[in-house]
Amino acid sequence: MKTLLFKPFEKYSENKLLIIGIIATIIGTYFAYIFNLRFNGALDVHIVKETSIKQSIIDNLINLISLITLFYIAGKYINTKTRLIDIISTVVVSRIPYYTLPLLNFNNILSDATNGMMKFMGPESVHHMPVSHIIILIAFTIISILMVIWYITLLYNGFKIATNAKEKSSTVLFIVALITAEILSLILIYNFN
Amino acid sequence: MKKLPVNCPSCESPLVASQLSCSECETVISGSYSLPVLLQLSKEDQDFIFEFILTSGSLKKMAAKMEKSYPTVRNKLDDILEKINDLKTN
Numbered sequence: 538m539k540t541l542l543f544k545p546f547e548k549y550s551e552n553k554l555l556i557i558g559i560i561a562t563i564i565g566t567y568f569a570y571i572f573n574l575r576f577n578g579a580l581d582v583h584i585v586k587e588t589s590i591k592q593s594i595i596d597n598l599i600n601l602i603s604l605i606t607l608f609y610i611a612g613k614y615i616n617t618k619t620r621l622i623d624i625i626s627t628v629v630v631s632r633i634p635y636y637t638l639p640l641l642n643f644n645n646i647l648s649d650a651t652n653g654m655m656k657f658m659g660p661e662s663v664h665h666m667p668v669s670h671i672i673i674l675i676a677f678t679i680i681s682i683l684m685v686i687w688y689i690t691l692l693y694n695g696f697k698i699a700t701n702a703k704e705k706s707s708t709v710l711f712i713v714a715l716i717t718a719e720i721l722s723l724i725l726i727y728n729f730n
Numbered sequence: 731m732k733k734l735p736v737n738c739p740s741c742e743s744p745l746v747a748s749q750l751s752c753s754e755c756e757t758v759i760s761g762s763y764s765l766p767v768l769l770q771l772s773k774e775d776q777d778f779i780f781e782f783i784l785t786s787g788s789l790k791k792m793a794a795k796m797e798k799s800y801p802t803v804r805n806k807l808d809d810i811l812e813k814i815n816d817l818k819t820n
Contacts, residue, residue, distance in 0.1 A: 548804050550793070569786040618808070623801050 542687075545630060546695040551622045551646075558629025562597060565636025569593040570618050572639035573648060579604050579715070579722040580688075582638050582648050582681065595730045602706045603722040604692075611714040612700040626696025634687040641677055642690075644651045650674050689715070736770045744770065744820075767817045775810050782807070 540548055567578055570593040575583050579600045605628050612619035641647060650670040657666040669718075696702065696711050735808065738745055744762040747763040793803045 546799055548797065548799055550799055551801075554799075618804065620801070697806065698799070698801050701801070701808055 544691055544694045544698075545691075546623070546627060546698045551620075554626035554630050557623065558626055558633070561633045562601070562629055565632065565639070566590075566593045567598045568639035568670045569596070569634060572642040573645065574639040574642055576600055576635065577723070577726050579719045580685065581719075581723070582635065584651060585643060586648065592730055596726055599725045599730065600632075600722050601628060603718040603725065607714040607718040607721070608692075608696055608699075608711075611710045612696065615700045615702050615710060623695075623699035627692065627699055631688055631691035631695060634684040634691070638681060638684055641680060646673060646726055647677055733773060734765075734769060736765060767814055770817050771810065771813060775813065778806060778810060 545554060565576075568574075569591075570588055570590045573588055573590055574699070575581075575584055575585050576596045577583055605625055608628065609619070609621055609624045612624055650673040653670045654666060654674065657663055692715070693708075693711060697707075700707065702708070702711070736745055737743065745765065746763075747765065749758060751758045751794050768779065771779070781792055781795070782789075785795065785806070789803050789807065790800060793800045796803060
């Protein structure tokens with residue numbers, strides 16, 4: 538079970554992982570569209586008033602291309618035997634926990650809670666803020682943090698197996714690649730989507 | 731089968747064979763014979779190399795047989811190669 542949840546790259550073939558990852562990406566993109574969430578950065582997720590299917594697809598394409606490009610460059614630097622297919626399957630499978638987040642905005646529950654809270658933001662009315670809205674947003678924050686940790690753990694484990702990385706310098710390179718992918722995806726989404 | 735000790739339990743230096751004997755006529759030969767590099771590897775690594783030969787060197791077949799992914803098996807082979815190179819240079 539631990540292998541399946543955190544180290545699927547150790548056991549399952551790249552083809553199996555790739556198919557599962559692509560199906561999850563399609564479903565995640567659709568969820569983002571119908572539940573009004575945007576993956577507007579490799580590590581970002583934001584609740585929006587409205588989103589289009591085109592916007593959801595471009596967001597995810599930019600995120601995937603940024604992550605795959607940066608991790609492939611870092612992987613080749615660490616080990617010349619690193620294969621592109623292992624990096625692609627790592628990235629698409631690692632994002633599966635993230636794709637569950639739009640479900641939390643079912644029936645616009647998060648959007649309503651956010652808008653509801655905004656109405657009570659003044660110094661006088663802040664004490665009248667509905668507790669249910671606060672609980673909903675705290676729960677979303679906690680679940681989001683857990684999903685980010687799961688997502689990055691999967692990325693790191695997959696990257697380690699794809700590159701046979703052992704040195705501490707490889708971990709530093711992984712962090713640099715992840716942060717660079719985040720910045721690159723933010724810039725690309727901001728300019729093109 | 732008994733595990734062949736390859737390192738001294740006292741100082742951890744590599745062991746050498748100092749006596750060989752014939753199981754039929756009990757002739758005993760004394761000397762100092764270094765162990766081949768492959769015998770100095772762990773049992774797990776030796777089994778891996780054995781499987782590698784049995785699958786004609788196909789890592790894909792090995793991965794399927796071991797129920798592991800291709801990069802996991804390739805990494806194991808790379809680690810063994812690194813150990814062999816270390817043993818050869820020491």
